[in-house]
Amino acid sequence: MKIIKLNATNSTNSFLKELGQDTALENFTIVVTNEQKKGRGQQDSQWVSEPFKNLTFSVFTNEFDLEIRHQKYLNFAISLALFNTLSSHKIPNLSIKWPNDILSANKKICGILIENNIKGPKINSSIIGVGLNVNQERFLDSLNNVSSLKNICNLEFDLDLLLLEIIKNLKKTIHLLLLNEYLKLETDYLNALYKKNIPAMFKDKNGLLFMGKIIGVSKYGSLQLELEDETIKEFGVKEISFL
Structure with missing residues (x-):
């Protein structure tokens, strides 16, 4: 595992992709930044994060050899890594909003962006971007459905320790892909899915x-x-x- 810490960058996903063009990336190379100026969410939506308050990072992994038809299990594994980490901190009313937002009650606290490199019928590697609202207390008025761990728990969190916990859990859930534990991943994901079976x-x-x-x-x-x-x-x- 290699962690690259940046003071500021436009996008940690973009930084990792550009780095990978010039050098062979080690599995679980991580880029974390204090300030992400042009963070991206699903389908080019924007992720806004106050500098030095939150976790904005990306992870490169090529540990798995996953067929494209099993791509959803990668999403399940990554979502569950964040869900399990936050569950261990007793964050209340946690759920996964399809496909991979993490909610506390009906407030979004984490977004995930997965960008896959595909060769033939298989996913060769992935860059996993994560934006987790940790110690930020104020948000734009237009963002009335978001919150942070500090606002929810009234506690200050150590960003470095939290990052290591997430990576530890990410390694565990991605290892389940290697073991073809698809049923477990799907069962755990659906059990955590927001509004499942609720009209x-x-x-x-x-x-x-x-x-x-x-x-x-x-x-x-x-x-x-x-x-x-x-x-x-x-x-x-x-x-x-x-x-």
Whole structure:
């Protein structure tokens, strides 16, 4: 394991990708920064983080030899590593909001961005970007559905120790991929999934409102909803949102 600490960078994922173009990266090479100026979330959404208050880091891993058709299990493994770490700190009402946001109650505290390098039918390596709200206390007024560990627990967290705990758990869950423990990963992920089997109102990308309940994740990683007429429909990332 190699940890590279930066005072500031535009994006830790981009930094690792550029580094990998010039040198062979060691498995579990980690880049962590005090200030991320242009953090990215799912599908080019922005991740805003107050400098020196939070964990913004990326991890390179090529430990697994995973077929593309099993890609969802990588997402499960990474999400569970964050979920398990925060569970050990007794963060209340934790859940994973599909595909990989971590919530406390209905407040987002962590976002994950996974970028895979694919060769043939397999994922050759991945860069895992994590933004975890830790000691930040104030957020933009427009971000009314986010929080931090400090706001939730009224405690200051040691960023360095928390990072090492996350990496330790990430190694454990990714090792489950090597052991082909797909059923365990899926069971644990679905047990932690936000609003699973609870009827809720959703909005699709065209603004249409509808009722449904989350029942699972398809073999290709899409979210499965059971609609009011008991039909099952699948949705990709950003195709629907909770109302």
